[in-house]
Each structure stands twice: as structure tokens, then as C-alpha cells.
Amino acid sequence: MPKLASDLVTILVTPQNSAVDIDGRIAQANGRLKASKVRVSIERRGGMLWLRGTFPPKPGALQIQPYRQKLALGVNANPAGVQHAEKQARLMGAQLNLKQFDWTDWLGDRVSPLGTVGYWVERYEQNYWQRRARSLKSQETWQSNYQRVFVKLPSDQQLTEQVLLDAINATTADSQPRRRTVQALAKLAKLAGLEVNLSELTGNYSARSVNPRLLPSDTLIAQVVQSIKNPGWRWVAMVIACYGLRPHEVFHTDMTDFPMLRVLEETKTGARFVYPLYPEWADAWVLHDRVLPPLQILGMAGNTKLGAKVSGFFYKNKLPFRPYDLRHCYARRCFEFDLGVDLGAQLMGHAPEIHKKTYRAWIDEATYRKVFDRLIYRSDRPLPPTTLKDN
Template sequence: MATLSSKLDQQLAQVNQRLKAAQLGIQIERRGQRLNLRGTLPPRPGTQRLRPHQQRLSLALPATPAGLKQAEIEAKIIAAKLLDKSFRWQDYQTVPSLGFLGALSLAEQVAAYEDMFLRVGDSSSRRTTWQTAYAPYLRQLLHHAAAHPDWALPELIYTLLEQLPPHRRQRQVACTALQGLCRFLQVELPIPLSRFWGHYSPNRTQERQLPEDSTIVAAFAQIPHPGWQYVYGLMATYGLRNHEVFFCDLTGLANGDPQGRIEVLATTKTGSHYVWPFPPQWIDVFQLRSPRLPQINTDLSTTPLQRIGQRVNQQFRRYGIPFRPYDLRHAWAVRTIHYGLPDTVAARMMGHSVAIHHRTYHRWLTLRDQQQAVARVLAQQGDALELNL
């Protein structure tokens, strides 16, 4: 073994001598059982370097005579690309079992990006994000590529974005998905996608007509199934997202905790957090101390959170509930404002930032809500004046 290694090192020295004599500026290195190239190469995409500098480039070639022969060929090819300024780092980014990323078709590149995306972070939430925010626009990109096989990737991306309505959230989501793909492929677009972002803001969205508390209580009776009644009651009382209902620790609630606190588990979209009932009286109104969730598939290895949430939407439509499930969450948020719950606490219970909480919910206070709040404050001041007299 030592003899074979020494012989390979001798061959490597001879190859490097030839490359040096040809003034190609590229050398081959043996690092363990693999061969790499080393030379003055352009900065990698995403780095802070601005000028070419000494870097290594992995070839995924074995340290064998055959691998060395191929490495010498690659060194000459790369040297030629450097001369005519056609060298691209993405051509040498490897994908396990697939080879160089730059040599793959666009469909294979998107599949590799999906695999990488889903392997980072929490699998259930990443899978939901991929299916709802990334996959739709990447599928559209592949349709464009099939219809225009001669178009370059930037042209496909720009055409897709221009077909989406400007100043809308869907264009921003598309920009995010496509920018992620470009970053993965190490492709620098000639026109930044920020130019297509637009001026969308959640504040532009149409305000919802939230159901009054009396309407929420009355609609509970429209649900004949005890399990879906329980889902409805939990969402109304705790402001839960559709899927969160099925991923809660209800032990304290079932055991008679006087505050009725529950825990939304870490398997949900925004991680573990505690929630208190508003109003607490609804624990008894909706009989929430006796958990009876319906039997549905909550195995996140086979069922994404989005699909679980869709089941709730389907049941609301089935039972003729006159508002959407998420309206229960929004009504809960506005209700906590009337109770005087600090935004920092309410936002934590809802699993989002204070900025999002304030921007989303404070603007939904209707004239009726404001009148009730003013009347309550004036009544409190009147009581205080009577005490002072």
C-alpha cells in the first residue's frame, strides 16, 4: 500500500510539473484518498472577497492513477475557463449520488435543492414551508423551462415574476423561493430580485369582519361531532392555529389547572409556547376539561402540517360555520387587547413577534371595539370619582 501511495505521489509531482511548465496556474493536491485542485480562482458566490485568490476546488475524484489522469484534464479545462472568464463555481458544486450540480438538468437541480431544504431544521415545519411557499413557484419555473428550453435561468425567473401581480404577497414569496434556488446553485442574477419585490405590506390587506363572541358561542352548537366541537372550542378559547389543536399538551387543563394553561408543542410551526384562555369562562362553556380530539393522521413523517390544517377548514365548511377557522384566532387576539394583556405576552402566546402582533391586530379594532373600550375606561374613572367624593 505504501509503495502504491509513493508511486502515485511521484506521478502527481510529474503532472504538476507539466501544469507548471504550461503556466496554467493550477496544481493538483492529494488530500487523503481524494484529489483536489488548487489555484487562483474567482471569489465564491456569497463571500465577502472581491478579487481572485488561492482556493481549493473539490473534484470528487479518487486518489488513483485513473483519477489523476482525469484531474489533469480538469485542470486544463478550468485553466481555459479562467482565461476566457467562463469559470463558474456552481459547475463544480457536487450533489451526493448525482455528481456536479452544474451538469444537472434544471429539474434535477430543483430536486437537489428540495432535498437540501428539507434536511435543514425541523422537518415538519420545513416540509410545510416547502409545499406552500416554494414548490408552487418552482413548479411554475420548470413549466416555463419546458416551454422555452433555450432560455437561460435568469430569463425564466424574470418572466415568471413579471407574470405575477405586482405589490402582492405571492410575488414576494416567489422572489424568496427563486432567490433561495439561485443561492443554492450559486447563480448571480444580473438584475437583483429585490427589483421585483414591490411595495406589498400586510397593512394593505383587507381587514376581516371578525365574529362577535356571541356568534362564536352560538356556532358551537352547529357542530354535531364531539371531537370537532372540541377542536372548535380550543381554537376559540386559546387562539390556536388550525394544526396546533392536534399538537398540544392538555394535561393541566384536564387535571383542573385553575388557570387552564395549555402548551403548544415544539412540533408545530413556531415551536413550544404556553397559552392561557381568553375568556377563561369558555373552558366550561365548551367543556374543554374533557379532551376528545377527533382521530386523524398526525404522523408528521407522512402528513404535513398544512394537510392537518386543511382538515379543520373542511370541517368548518361541512358544518356551515359562518366564518373561517383563522377568524377564531384573530378574534382571540383582539379580545386580549380588550383585556389589557401586554402585546409582548399575547405575541408570545400566539407564536410570533411583537411587531407582527401589533401590525396585524391593533389595526383590526373596529369602531364598536373602540367604543366599548372608551366606555369601560370612562366607567372606571366615574367609579374612582365617586370614591374620592
């Protein structure tokens, strides 16, 4: 067997070197490059190798003068890849010294070193699914957090800073779509080696406070959910009201330990347990008898579609509140019942910071008044010193 082929076989059958070993080889190669006064270095980003140096602006870039940039080599971070990267670095360094550097020498079949938007979106999707197993949940995350953003980009144009800025500016400032767009495009730019800082464009979006006066009373909630004629949708509305679930979570529940309800792992924040703050509702409404509405998409649709079905039912039937209003009212109850922040957050399946910053903002003056009256007018409250009689 020829030596080159033998070496290749050795590399292929040898167990994968650790990242530490590869980083050591990269450091040695960069040492040799520096000693040779080559102005290009090798970097590892995940399992791939890149070159970094001060290069002329890429076609389509806004800069005029040379600046620090990265170039994806498209080779794996293994011993053979490091050898190839070192050779490429020396070639690139020689072109820079002779003032013969031209980005077209490094493009291959691409329009520019950045490639088109469509090219890099395809690369990002491939990379995404290499890191994640496909499931209903991961597919839904891809569609809502990334595909929804990427589909609005001009796929046949170069991926440039201006293309990203145009897409961001097309969204409303300080909004959830703006935040999602910036986050997705920042990751796309990073993969393409496009050095832009988009973080300042994210804005100040946070979950919006609901006007407490728009939240229904518990009396109204009980009257409305019990009046729903369809038994499946009635059960859905009652469970959301009683346990404060997200709309889609009602389809991923286990009532084995009733009245405690278990939310299964298919949901946004994973498995958790939830107790009814009104156990009387759970008993009177016979919630342990699970009755789902006749939806053909059950077992096939992602959580977003399931949640949309619930919201659609509330809207079409003109119920006087939305599904999430029932969740907000459960949060209000957590405060009224003196549940600690950590416990309330655990029951609702979100971080304590969210419970404090978001849900407590929905507590209206009347709720605070109830808590104040209960504390101040209890019989064992500490009393002030005896008031002196008037002279």
C-alpha cells in the same frame, strides 16, 4: 503505497480542518494567484469551493460584455480541494489571457454552465436536505415554500435570468405567492451562481387587514360552536375559539395544566403556553376532555393538510365565520383586556411586531370605544380643574 495514494489517505483520515484554517489556505492560494497575475480567485461558499473572475457572458445570459461571475467547481472546501481549485484557476486564467476561454470547456455533461432548471432544482433539493433533518414539519416547509414554486419552472430549459423573471411575472404583484416565488428563486439563483437581483420584485405584500365588521361577536361564536353536532369537530372549534389557536395547532395540544393549554413543538412557531381569556368557556365546554374528530390522517399529515381539514369542515357546514376569524377575535380580546403587546404576542405565538402591525389593524371603532369608556368613566380618573362660573 504510492505517494499520491498515501497523500489521499492522509487527507481522508485527517480530522476535518476548521473553516478558519481552510480560509487561510484559500487566502494563501489567492495570494499566489494574484502574484502570478491570474485574474481568477477562489471563494468558499459553505462547504464548497467556487472560482470567481471576469468572464464572457454565459450561454443564455442577457449581458453582452464580460462581467464578474462565479463558477461552482463541485469540490469540497478542504486542503485537497484548495489545491485543485488553484490549478483550475490558473488554467482558466491562461485561457482568458490567450483569449481561448470557452464556457463549453467547463460544462462537463451539462448544457450550459448554469445547467438546466431541472438540474439546479435537483441540486438545490439535495443541498436543502443536507442541511435539514427530514420530518413532517421540514417536508411540509419544502413543499410549500420551494417545491410549489419550482414545479412551475420549465425543467428542460437553461436556468437563466429570463426564466426566473417569467416565473415571477406570472404571479400577482404584491401578493403572498409573489413573495414566496421571489424568495425561492433568489436562493436557487444563488446556488447556481446566477448573479441577478430579484429583491425589488418582491413587492409590498403583508398580511391583509380583515374588515373588522366581518369578525363575529363573542355571543355568535359561543352560539355557533356549541351547536356543532359532531363532538370531535365541536371540541376543535371550541378550543380554537377559546384559545385563539391556528387551525392546525389544535391537533398538537396538551391540557395537563388546564385551563392553561400547551401548544407542542410540532407547530409553526414551536412550543408555547396559552391561557383562555374567557376561562368560563374553557370550564363550561369541558375542554380538558380532549375529543378529536375521526381523521385517518392524524399522525401522518403535515400542518397544512390538518389546517385545510379544519377550514374544510367550517366551509362544508356553512359556519358563519372561518377558523382564522376565531383567532382574530382572540387578538381583539387581548386588546380589550388590556394585555400588553409582548404578552399578547406570546400567547398567540408570533412576534410583537406582527401583533402591533397586523392584529391591531383589525380592532374596530367599537372596540376602541369600549376601552375609551372604561378608562374615561372609571371613578378614580383624574378630573379637570373646577370650571369658573359665568360672570
